[in-house]
Amino acid sequence: MQKIKQILSLQIIMTLSMGLLLFIGVGESYRVMPSLLLTDACNQAQLLKNSIETNLKLGIPVEFKGFNQLADNLAEQSDQIANAQIIILHDQQAQHHDALILTCNMTDKDLQRVLTIDWQGLLIESDFDDHYQITLGLADKIGQVAQLVITPEHGFFKQAINAQFRSVIILSLVLCVLFPFIICFNQHLKIKYAKLMQQGLYHLALLLVGCLIINSLINLYTAGIKAQSNSLARSLEARLSIPLTLGFDLDSDLSGFDELLLEYRLKNPDISHIYLLNNSKISSSSVTESHQNEYKSKESLVCSSLSSEAQHSQYISICLDLVGSTYQIVIKTPWSRVLTKLWRAARNILVLLIAAVLLLSLFFDVLVSIQNTRNRSNNCNTSKGDIKDRLVKEKVDNAELLTLIRPVFALGVLMEAINLSFLPAYLSSRFVDADFSVSSVFAVYFICFAIILIPAGRCAENYSLRNMMLTGLILSVIGIGGIAFIYDPLSIIVLRGLSGFGQGILLIAVQSYLLRLQNLQATEQLVIGFNMSTISGVTIGALLMPMLGESSVFLIGATIGTINCIYCFMMITDLDPVHKTGALIQRDVSNQVKMPKRYKFIKLFSDLDLYKSVILIGFPTKAVYVGVLMFMIPLLLKAFGFDIDTIGQILVFYYFGVLISTIMISKFGGFLNYVSLMLFLGCLGSGLGLIMLGMLGQLATHQEMLVGKSFKLTAVILVSVLLIGIAHGLIHAPIVTHVVRSKSALLVGQATTAATYRFLERLGCIAGPVLASLILVNHDGTMNIELLVLVGFSIIVCGIIFIWPNISFNKKLKK
């Protein structure tokens, strides 16, 4: 029965994770593909429109029956178009009123707003009930006289996507059903590295699905671009054939083909080359600037060689003969255009894959721990162990308690991080004409977060940590869930305040729980959990929002929080306040001096070491994190022309950096013996990262900065952000270790000291954006990024001042 439960749990987790991957993959295809399909249909419709308009401008009346014949022919020949109709202006009631009207200038975002994903069709073939119409105005020389109404086939947008993804979804479902059996069977074998193998299989399955999704996207985009090129070539063919059928020669009688080809190429920016060949020699051409030197006028170009020659292999080429003549049209689209369209999807899927792997590792560990706990509880009931066994058991218990508590914090952070990428924009739209600014919402959140830290720290010394976690989570759920339904600015501010309280209580409760379990490694676990969850949350939130809308993502956050509450209630055991392990028990109990509470606080607030840690390390770090990373960098990247999701993914590099250094510290406990050195290195790295960002002006030309697409610029930004992340990772956990090792921590308790430090450190979060605005933003709203160099140097100087007495002290000791 337990095995079935475990398999079912694994199946649910795999279904959720693969479902998320497929959701993003399908969502990406719904973002890009409809636009390609619409362009293709519009190219065909435009061809008909041009033909009709040319004749209308020649004076042929719009009632001419030949136009309807033309429209019928288009519908008959095209795979995408079910019906084409010419509706004379005063007869517009003939239109299909249930249909959704599309226009050819709709962007992928416009289309995303009107399209819904056909989930049923992705699994089984079904009838489509969508009705779309594309309307194009038909004008003569005077003005519009009619409308060309194109009705695409049912399932116009969905059919190709459904067909492409159906097999991937079915395979994923098979994997979701079968893999947990294999994993459980593997567990039963008790082979070496069983856990690693289980996780490896698990991640392999995800990777396989990710690759299949990317392959599906490549197929879809390639087909889309080919269809575009084909319809374009047919449009050109139709126009160029007219003089030929009337007995004229294009080369000797007419001119202006270069301009014509250029016009076509500019309308279809994916296309790099359009050639008009006469007897296999280039007669006219339009080529993008980057490909100018490929061919010259009058050079030979043989259509049949386009697919075979190496120099053409990097292009998708279309060659079309102009009937009854020696002329041919060649259209080439570089594969790089497919890859560019794919890059964003692949990047999103890759980031999501990492996010899913991070989250799933967590849940996988939890499942294994639950299983092990149950197994052991069965064993304990049946056998009596000796003292050594009990010590080992106690150690294992702590490790498992740690595993069980990690999801509480991870999901708690994730539910909040899920809205990070779009919350400012969402609030801006809600706060139009409101009495409050958007920044006030953030200020209220951070203030509430900060002011709850010390009271929560005090409560953590005496009250149930599980109840505190539940309180924090419930407040967060109310805070985030409420925003999905309430749009009043004041209520939103109150809800964000509740979220701030909730997150603050949760942080302190989990930190205290970890401190009671593991003491010194607690903060690493917090930092790791925070960053893993933030990476996952930001990524998932940013990818889900365009498809589901803000309110739905807020609700998803609230649902995650609710599940977390249930998990916390059922799985977390409340620890006794004196629950400590090994030698720590003795050290903590013997060292903690009994004294009045008031005296403890006076002692705490008069601890110079604490102030030094806050002023030189904690405050600047948090100020840089919120002020530069969260506030300035997105603005800077936006000014450089980066997309919103790219900005989010660049920021994820920061969290990766933090995660890498924190995991390194966690894995190699020896680092903790050099806390001061690590804090200095953190300051140094952070300062260098800021200096690099400040020198962007020197590293990239003004043009590159404006375009924002240069590899050098992107690379420098990525390296800087990653470096700052790694550096902050060297600070986040060790600084708490440093603080709780202080004398005052022995007097007032580690939780209170850590909470007090967290509170003082949070002042940096509040002050960060204000300081960044004052220092880095000019009066006219432009950014003075060069000043980041000075900020970077200041951080390094802070690090030197912090470490200097320690070096002197060490020298004295050596003497």
Added chain:
Amino acid sequence: MRKSTKFLNQTIWLMIPVFMIFAMKAYADITPASEFCQRLQLSEHQCMEESKEWSEPLTLFKNHIIPTAISTADDVGFKVLILSPKWSTAYDIATKTIIEQFASQGLNVSYTLLNYQQDKDQAKVIIDIAENLGVDLIFSVGSSTTAFMFDYYSTGKLPVVSVCSKDPVSLYQVDGKIGMSQSNIAYTSLNIDVSTQIDYFKEKFLIGLSRIAIIYDINNPSSIQTQVSPLINYLEHSDNIELTLIEVDLNKVNDGLAPQMKKFIEGSQKPGDSIFLITGSTELFENIDRINKNAMALPVLSVTPSHVTSGLSSVLMAIGVSFKTNAKLAADYGARILQKKAIPQTLPIGIVDTPDISINFSRMPENTSLKLPFKFFEDAVVIYNHKGEAVRIDGYTQATSRCEVQDC
């Protein structure tokens, strides 16, 4: 008594054929209503003689006026008077286009066609009748009707739209700076804007164009006023194009034309830098063979699409406004006025932005690398091939008499 009765009878019998001969003669000179339907290619039952309310106030049969009503729908919504100074093919094209355009826009209109035979007194009576009978709109067809309307009716009650009329700015009917009549007359122009014309010549056809010689009839003041003067004024400030005026006295063509053209040709420095342009004068066009011969390797262009004809007696290309296009624009103005979407006072002068192009490839100068732009070819309403045979007339391909689009 009996004799006298007999004589009377004989006289009467003799008079009947004489009277009939006179009556038939008179009838033969007038245009029956049914003929309009024939000319305008409408079904016969649509045309009928107008009611006596129209006929009686006029001097019946004087100058053979016969008001004709044309109704394209049973349910008449608007009454429109189409007033012209004479019957002509150009005016028939305009009338037909207006009827088609209104029908295409779903307007139920009854039309009264009247030709006032350039008798301004009759025209005044017609306008009075129109006012009394509740006519909604008057189309003033032809430059002379529009000039009469400007003089007599620019403060009138009924809205008027001009059609087949020359540029109202050059004729001082509208202040060009204001660009609208500010009266009850909405003007359209048979001339394209001179800047559009130059743009078509220089930007779209001959990039190296630096010299234009305009050939005009010295005895045709209307063409001088509406075509030559605007070009002079426009190119006065141009550094790129030099304008040469070639005046022709049609009474002594041989004397002046050839030397002036020869002199202009001698000034040409490179192919494509010079063109001849002839104004829209029928009398001048009658000398097209002589002009073509003297032009040698330089292209001869015109501002009137009707100057492109079959065979060799044609200009190479004309860029201007056809009667049909102008009438479409006038119909558009008329429809807007009838539907209360616009008032004549504020409608801008109706100038066609995209001119009509007609091409005769047989007039392509020999031994030159001159080619016509593909866009011109696409937009050309009329095309004659290298043999001077029509391959496209009024947008229809002549070989198959079908539209020129694939599978059509």
